Amino acid sequence: MAFVQTASANISGSTISLPLTGVAAGSALIVAVAQTGAGTRSYTAADDVAGSLTSLVSYFPTLARGVQIFVVYNVAAGSHTVTVTQSSTSVTAQATIIEWSGLGTGATAIVGTFDDGAAANTPYCAEGGSIDTTGPCAIICAGG
Secondary structure, three states, X not given: OEEEEEEEEEEOOOEEEEEEEEEOOOXXXXXXXXXXXXXXXXEEEEEOOOEEOEEEEEEOOOOOOEEEEEEEOOOOOEEEEEEEEEOOOOOOEXXXXXXXXXXXXXXXXXXXXXXXXXXXXXXXXXXXXXXXOOOOOOOOOOOO
């Protein structure tokens, strides 16, 4: 398993396109959307070659920040453009795409969350299960 390349951009309007060139056959594309402003909590991601990405986690606590992570496994070689769409144009968000090789055709998502908590400066973490280390393992962190 290896990191290959990344690209990111701020979402301005309802969509943002994240292009990657030279993607290797069999790679996984992971997209993280970090929302930093109040408003919509509805995002989708689609690749122009592989179609819709699967949402692994969507976490938007009450403090208006949040993150959603998408993935598509085992993509075809070549250029890919992932388009992230949000349901409102009044939200500040950033989207990042990462190409990973060696993740295979799928992985179990262990979802953990980190939040500022109900009061300012009182962080906490919540972890969603144990990690199976018998196969490739990637830890993905994103924050809003």
